[in-house]
Amino acid sequence: MTVVTDAPLTTDRTWxxxxxSAHVRIVGGSSAALDEAHGFALTLEQRWSRFVDDSDLTxxxxxxxxxxxxxxxxxVLLHAMREGWRETDHDFxxxxxxxxxxxxxxxxxxxxSRSTTLPALAVGRGDLEAMRLDGDEVRxxxxxxxxxxxxxxxxxxxxxxxRLIAAGALGCLVEIGGDVRVAGQAPDDTxxxxxxxxPFVPGANRGVVRLVDGGIATSSQRKRRWMTxxxxxxxxxxxxxxxxxxATSIQTVTVIAATAARAEVLTKPGFLRPLDDYLAWxxxxxxxxxxxxADGVEHSTPNWSDYA
Numbered sequence: 001m002t003v004v005t006d007a008p009l010t011t012d013r014t015w016x017x018x019x020x021s022a023h024v025r026i027v028g029g030s031s032a033a034l035d036e037a038h039g040f041a042l043t044l045e046q047r048w049s050r051f052v053d054d055s056d057l058t059x060x061x062x063x064x065x066x067x068x069x070x071x072x073x074x075x076v077l078l079h080a081m082r083e084g085w086r087e088t089d090h091d092f093x094x095x096x097x098x099x100x101x102x103x104x105x106x107x108x109x110x111x112x113s114r115s116t117t118l119p120a121l122a123v124g125r126g127d128l129e130a131m132r133l134d135g136d137e138v139r140x141x142x143x144x145x146x147x148x149x150x151x152x153x154x155x156x157x158x159x160x161x162x163r164l165i166a167a168g169a170l171g172c173l174v175e176i177g178g179d180v181r182v183a184g185q186a187p188d189d190t191x192x193x194x195x196x197x198x199p200f201v202p203g204a205n206r207g208v209v210r211l212v213d214g215g216i217a218t219s220s221q222r223k224r225r226w227m228t229x230x231x232x233x234x235x236x237x238x239x240x241x242x243x244x245x246x247a248t249s250i251q252t253v254t255v256i257a258a259t260a261a262r263a264e265v266l267t268k269p270g271f272l273r274p275l276d277d278y279l280a281w282x283x284x285x286x287x288x289x290x291x292x293x294a295d296g297v298e299h300s301t302p303n304w305s306d307y308a
Contacts, residue, residue, distance in 0.1 A: 013038065018045050018153050019110050020177035024160070027185045029169030036167065037160050041176070044156045047071050048148040050097065051114040060138055061145040062119050067137040075133060077148060077155055082128045084151060084265030087285065090240055091269040095126035097147040099243040103234050118145060124243055149236075150179065150267070154217050154260035157181040174260075179217040181260040186212070199252045199292055206290070206298065209307040215260030219267035220252040221245075237271050246271045249294040256307055257287040275299060 013034050014023045022041055024034060047056045047070075056070040084092045101116055108114040126144035140146070157174040161181040164172040171184030173192055182192040191212045195205035199222050209216065221235040239246040253270035257263040266287050270278050275291070282289050283303050291299040 015041075016110075017041055018049070018156065018177050019108060020153075022160075022177075023173075023175040024164070025173045025187075026164055026169040027171035027187060029164060029167060029172070033164055033167035033169060037164055037174075040163060041156055041160050044073060044152070044159065047074055048077060048152045048156075050116045050145075050147055051108050051111075053117075057146050057148060060140050061122065063140065064119075064121075065139060065142040067132075067134070067139040069136050070138055072136065073159060075136060075138070076159070077152065078131065078133060078138060078146075080151060080155055080261050080265075081146065082131065084262070085128045088265060088269050091272050092151075092265045093125060093238075093240045093268075094146050094149065094151065095128065095144055096124050096238045096240060096243070097145045098122045098124040099238050100147065100236060102243075103236075103238065103245055105234075105236050119143075125240055150177075150217065150219060150264040151261050153177040154179040154181075154215060154262070154264035157260040158215065176260075179215065179260045179264055181215045182211050183213050196254050196290060197252075200296055206292065207308065209256065211256065211307060214256060214258050215263040216254065216256045217260055217263035217267055218252055218254040219264070219271070221248070221271065222251055237268070239272060241272075248272070250275070250291050251294055252292045254290045255282070255287050256289070256304075257285075263287065 011034055012025045014021055046052055049055050056074040059068050081094045098118055106115050121143045122145050123143040130141045132139040153176045157176045157179050158181050161172050161174045161183045165184050171186055173182045180194055186192045191210040193208050193210055194216055195208050198204040198206050199220055221237050234245045237246045248271050250271050253267040255263040255266045257266055270291055279301050282301050288301045288303045290304055
């Protein structure tokens with residue numbers, strides 16, 4: 001995503017985070033609040049990354065069914081995962097990490113020295129109804145592993161934005177790995193303007209959306225791609241039904257929703273369902289979407305134009 005603005009913001013900061021970058025702009029507020037938000041975002045990465053040996057999600061995967069005490073933010077993440085899994089009829093499925101690793105995405109794309117180590121009993125496509133949450137304790141069924149993936153980036157953007165507003169910022173935009181959350185006063189005092197990237201032309205966009213408060217996320221099969229040992233191209237969007245990268249002509253799905261985490265969740269069915277079914281279903285979830293196929297053709301929900 002490219003952020004478009006007519007006026008300078010009070011403070012603007014960028015740093016490396018979650019396999020990409022984080023970009024924050026605030027209206028009002030203080031540099032101290034940005035410092036705190038920066039540290040908080042890095043902490044979330046340490047708690048949620050599958051490439052960190054002592055992260056909360058790694059500890060849960062290796063617990064062999066024993067309860068594990070995790071951070072409050074991780075509890076929020078797990079609830080969001082289960083809610084998204086339910087809402088999408090399991091199209092969004094954070095339990096597919098073993099399939100993702102088998103497909104060839106074991107190592108970090110930004111730091112190949114960091115890799116995912118799965119427990120011996122790890123299995124794909126678990127039942128999130130069997131996950132037990134009790135206060136700050138979590139028990140996963142033996143064999144279940146969780147990948148924060150896109151929902152982790154979206155939720156991190158939501159949580160950082162909330163903290164910035166609570167710390168006194170009049171408004172903020174938080175972008176983490178392409179997932180954007182905006183809240184409060186925009187630079188022009190009307191709406192935040194966010195450009196939707198063109199998946200085929202670096203630096204170009206497919207238009208600008210205007211968002212007063214909420215989240216926007218793009219999932220793409222054109223990023224995080226690799227060649228398998230058999231010489232076939234693969235990507236990170238796994239089809240729960242097959243356990244393999246989704247076979248679809250849809251290249252990118254961009255969703256606008258109330259939060260960045262929910263926008264991320266709602267992108268996934270766009271790669272799995274018949275196009276017309278998805279475009280009819282999404283507005284019933286209070287969201288809007290723009291899809292771009294392999295021929296570069298745009299397909300959008302009827303309410304997408306509400307944000308133009």
